[in-house]
Amino acid sequence: MVSSSFYPSTQQEHESIPGRRRNKSKLGCQECKTKRVKCDEAYPTCKRCQRQGLVCSSAPRLTQWQVETPWLSLQPKTHVNRRLLQYWLExxxxxxxxxPENNPFSFSILKHVSQSPALLHAIQSVSASHEQYFPAKTSTLALQERGKAIACLRREMDQIQHAPYTHFLTIxxxxxxxxxxxxPNDYGKQHLFGARALVNSMLRDTSMxxxxxxxxxxxxxxxxYWDMCSSFLVESCEPQGLDLFTISLAVHWMGDWHHPMYGTCSRLLFIIANIGRYCRLVHDMPQNRNLIQEAMLEAQLRNWMTRPQxxxxxxxxxxxxxxGLVFLYRSCAHTQEGCPTDPDVAEAQExxxxQYAEETVRHLILIPTSSYYLNFQSLPLLAAGSELxxxxHFLRDKVRGRLRAIYSLNRLPANLMALQLVQELWDARDSGIPSFWLSHTLQKGWRLFLA
Structure with missing residues (x-):
């Protein structure tokens, strides 16, 4: 047996080397650092913040793979802020x-960045705001980069050699x-319409x-996805600029192609976007309610199928x-307010x-908070959660916690505003005066883009 004296303990090693320091982790959240308590570094919400119902401000995690940054060898046509670009990529x-292992918006985007100063400046503008949690007063750097992106985009759109998809990504x-x-009233309408025009152009271009x-x-x-999250924000009287037939045909040909943003549900997103447009129409003009269209939209939702991974x-x-079902049913019920209805029918409808609202929330909370799928839950959490x-109370607590976790993950302020909205809607419901979330949002003058 070998004597332990030949192998000094870790404690002895530390004592024998004066001034030696243990490396401190930099992944703890800001809340724990402020309180000077140990953070368990769970992401996106540490357990202490979760227990106390706090918004957790923790550092974004890097993906497991890290490659040598190839953009170092690129020579784009404009000045690169390497810190902001790398912050975007990682x-x-x-x-x-x-x-994150299949991310065309990360290192794969560099070949487009090298040819499009507009795209580069747009990326740097988002990064500059994201690292500061998108403050109410946008930083000077973020505004400067945004201004450069807009100026460059105007020039690039006049040049035939630039691909339309770089324009789309910039927009x-x-x-x-x-x-x-x-x-909160600004949902980027002009950018949505610009993107819509570009998509229409790409789909009509027979050379592509x-x-x-x-x-x-x-x-x-x-x-x-953008359209699904914003179709109900566009006023019904607005010229829509939609080519639904061409888009529907393109969605059909896409089939179950796996999109890196959301997977194989392209058709489902298209259906829900159309439901959003219809719900906004009957909200603004109840006389335009169409029972046949409602039945068609409901059938499309129920019949949609795919094979998730x-x-x-x-x-x-x-x-x-x-x-989508909750949105459609609530919208229909809202148009009937003030009209004579059979109490039994109204009760069955409620x-x-x-039932569908509870199912929506239960499906969402079965997804771990550590999953990247968390980023795509805000809208159904607000719409379905407001019906609870x-x-x-258990599901309500889960909705609160999940919206805080989403904010900690993507830092978009709209998630905290959604949390405020859903609490206001619960208070109204508990007081016996339930309100439709879309109507309540519009009355507040809020046009929240919950991406």
Missing amino acids: KVSQALVID MLLALTQITDSD STTNDPMVRLCLGVYL NPDLDHLYEAFRNH SLIL TKSN
């Missing part, structure tokens, strides 16, 4: 996908920088293989489907809405 871009990021500004070009599919999928993705898709009654 951290911010992860909020746009369900799998998408400019919208993100705008919707995070302090005005719409069904096979991965960049066209990428842009179309991003637009579909894993159970968590299945939970997300079912939550989306149920959110029971059905609550006082007896659903």
Whole structure:
């Protein structure tokens, strides 16, 4: 047996080397640092913040793979802020996908950045705001980068050699920088309409293989998700500029192609976007209610099918489907307010809405908070969560915690505003005066883009 004296203990080693320090982790959240307590570094919400119902401000995690930054060898046509670009590649871009290992917005985007100063400046603007949690007063650096992106985009759109998908990605990021500004009534409408025009142009361009070009599919999928989250924000009297037939055809040809942002639910997003448009129409003009269109939209939702890659993705898709049903049913009930209705029919309708609302929230909370799928839950959490009654205190707590966790993950202020909204809606419901979340939001003058 070898004597332990030949192998000094770790404690002895530390004592024998004066001044030696233990490396401190930098992953603890700001709240624990402020209180000077140990953080368990759980992401996106540490256990202490979770227990106390606090918003957890922790550092974004890097992906497991880290490659040598290839952009060092690129020579884009404009000045590169390497810190902001790398921050985008390694951290911010992860909020746009369900799998960080399949992320076309990260290192894959560099070949487009090297040819598009507008895209580079848009990326740097988002990064500058993201690292400061999108403050109400946008930083000078973020505003400067946004201004440069807009100026460069105007020039690039006049030049034929620039690909339309770089324009689309730039517009998408400019919208993100705008919707995070302090005005809750601004959902980046001009950027949405600009993106819509570009998508229409790409799909009509017979020189582009719409069904096979991965960049066209990428842009179309991003637009579909964007449209789902904002279709109900556009006033019914606005010229929509929609080519629904062409988009519907393109969605059909996409089929179950796996989009890196959301997977295989392109058709489902398209259906829910159309439901949002219809709900806004009958909200603004109840006389335009169309029972045949409602039945068609409901049937499309119920009949939609896909093969998710894993159970968590299945939970997300079912939550989306149920959110669409809750949105449609609540909108119909809202148009009937003040009209004579059969009490039994009204009670059955309310029971059905609550059933689907509860199912929506249950599907979402089955997805771990550590999952990147968390980024895509805000809208169904608000819409379905607002329907929960006082007896659903467990699910209400889960909705609160989940919205805080989403904010900790993607830092978008709209998530905290959604938390405020849902609490106001619960208070109204508990007081016996329930309110439709869309109507309540519009009355407040808020046009929240919950991406």
